[in-house]
Amino acid sequence: MKSFDSGRAVPTLQQMGPQPVYQDDNARPHRAREVNDFLQQSGVNRMEWPACSPDLNPIENLWKLDRKVRSNHPPPRDVQHLYQMLQAEWQALPQRIFTTLVNSMSLTRCVECQNSQGGYTHY
Structure with a gap:
């Protein structure tokens, strides 16, 4: 390890x-x-x-940043370059995206996740 x-x-x-x-x-x-x-x-x-709980983590909806950076040509040269590219993409995101993600974490979502006991939810 x-x-x-x-x-x-x-x-x-x-x-x-x-x-x-x-x-x-x-x-x-x-x-x-x-x-x-x-x-x-x-x-x-x-x-x-709770383990395996992407329904409770709004950042999970931002994995498209990784895909966007991976699609860049030329690709990142090294880890430092990848970090710089991800930071640039992060900084370019409009504030409304973060507001929407945070607001999506409603009490209803939390209750549904709790009731599913780690199972499927519609989120």
Whole structure:
């Protein structure tokens, strides 16, 4: 298993302010002992979140950014270039997209997800 890269995580967490909250999808790499120890030592709170729950995560609707960057010609030269291209696409998104995504997270959606107990929802 690849080692957890705290060299990249620390600056990102510091940009989030004094009490950052970490949300993940409960995938094994995100729950590794090394990651848990790092988050605890860094004073980062972990948000309780059900596994496999894209219905509760509005960012899932922005995967088209990845597809858009992958379709660029020429493709990214390296990871740094990919990061720059993704940042440029992110910055170009109109604010209304974010507002729409956040507003889509209604109480009805949350209740339906809870009632489905991890099963299918229409979202």
